[in-house]
Amino acid sequence: MTITHATELRLAARPGAELRKDHFELVHTEIGPPGEGEFLVRNDWMLLSVVMRDLMEAEPHPELPMSAYELGRPPWAPAVGTVLASRSARFRAGDLVQHVYGFRDHVLAAEGDASVTRLDPGLLPGPEYHLNQGATAWRGMVTLAGAGPGDTVFVSGATTGVGSVAGQIARCRGAARVIGSTGSKDKIDYLVGELGFDAAFDYHDGPVAARLAELAPDGVDVFFDNVAGEQFEAALALAAPEARFVLCGSLSGRNPVLDLEPAVLRDVTIRGFTTPYENDPAWTEHFGRWLREGRFVFPRTVVEGGLSAVPGALVAQLNGRHRGTTLVRL
Template identity: 35%
Template sequence: MAEFRSTQIRLAARPTGWPTHDDFETVEVVHPDLAPGQVRVRNAFVSVDPYMRGRMSDARSYVAPYGIGDTIAGGAIGRVVESTVDEMPVGAVVLHQHGWTDTVQDEAATFRVVPEIPGLPLSLRLHILGMTGLTAYVGLTAIAGMKEGDTVFVSGAAGAVGTAVGQIAKLLGAGRVIGSAGSAEKVALLTDKYGYDAAFDYKSGDVRGQLAAAAPEGVDVFFDNVGGDHLEAALAEFNDGGRAALCGAISVYNSTESVPGPGNMSNIITRGLTLQGFTLGSWLHLAPEFQEKMTAWFAEGRIAYDETVYEGIDRAVHAFLDMMRGVNTGKMLVRVGEV
């Protein structure tokens, strides 16, 4: 067989505070001949996600940290270019978790064949049709128990998860959906494209005051991607019996010192609030239910999405650093090969 090479982005050092390019290294790998049970895949897109920052630390978390010298693992999608497995033929589209590399050679069991959907790009499997959309659905339904007529507040609403949450909340019957974002342009996008009833720019200050103005009748459900002052604002504006799905806390991911919690935690008691953190590992059984609903919504033309796409595997670190600073709108992706 012809020589098969990969360009891989690996963790070179554990970041302290904000990551830098020096925390990563690019490595060229020449693979041996295919062994029985293995396939070769040429990636089309690799995913760039906030949770990856947590895996760069060796602190206790819900998933093992990256080791120094490890390729940055995460979602990716590509096509099989060579195979020893009948069930995974050349040309098949596959999802996997091998992460930041342009090509992959590994056991077929580490890949999952997915059907192509006419008219939709493969990249959607890495966000609105994949784990991102499922995260939004699980948080709203299984964690927060959203009901028809609820007022829903979403922090970090212009990101990949946030844009999915707003749409799904409206499709499930939310009475009012409010989002925070990091620029006037993103605020306009939320209301003009994603169906948010109101949105505000958290960078303009006074998150609590802006939320109070946008939700004069209070908040029933909070889907949190940010933490910090957003969580404190939600605690102030919750109605009795309010529920929070705590998905992320990007505001503190790069902190080097302990960050104090909200000053109004007593509201959890006095208003009978429920705050629950979650990760998808315990909720994958809801994937078929989500896929059925999301596929139908797409067919009806009721789903919008945005992608911020950087070109080339050598841009993966740049994309990650920009995402951590909120440069992206919608899902951050790196295109590493032909679709």
């Protein structure tokens, strides 16, 4: 099967102080049938993430491990889709693939494009499950922090795409207590009632140090930080001996004021990391098994309405209105 027209969402202007829907423009284009060595993909799902806001700036942080978005072009974004037609030896019509050509409903890709990978549809319950952010959560929580039995684990930004998976990984690995911070009462209920966190608090409700001290009276063994600022300061003050801190993101945009004494006196390891948007087979294997065993939820907000719903959804996500990974059904 092939098609002749496609739609893409382009970055029309740099947002500056506030992202608005009109920073994007929906454009209809022509798309040819695959030439020799090419294959045509219909995108079924794409992922939205807060880092996209930074990538829209003319000069995003120079050390971000992703390329900035170009004006007048559809931004890159992780997506999964189905091969509709192929003249490549690598892919056949019907293959489920993952790639970085979100923000468009179809893409014509070349055989040598290493960013496109074939997915095994039997590994996870649905194609959208492959757009989880668990590879990042797994690397921080398991590979670097080694969270496991007996640990008190604190995840800041616990209802984000990454945090909501990180906390569940710690629980499935037998952590003694998993605590999350988030931005509303609804989200607290979600963490405790549906994701199996032992406790959660709203970071707007008074000093974080006081809330965390109540919930982690024996200290924090593992801290998975998505927020930085005050939440990092509180976690470090409450670090248990030989605590492991992994720094994933800084949603607050504020650097912590560091009192290093607890880090020195309690042998705390503080480790930052970045992980590209790639699937990690070890994570995917655990994710699939834990889902089948009914021990894990894939926390997600599904945006309906295709590409035209994307700008509004990104604004809503930045304003804290989504839970878990934000997925757009294309």
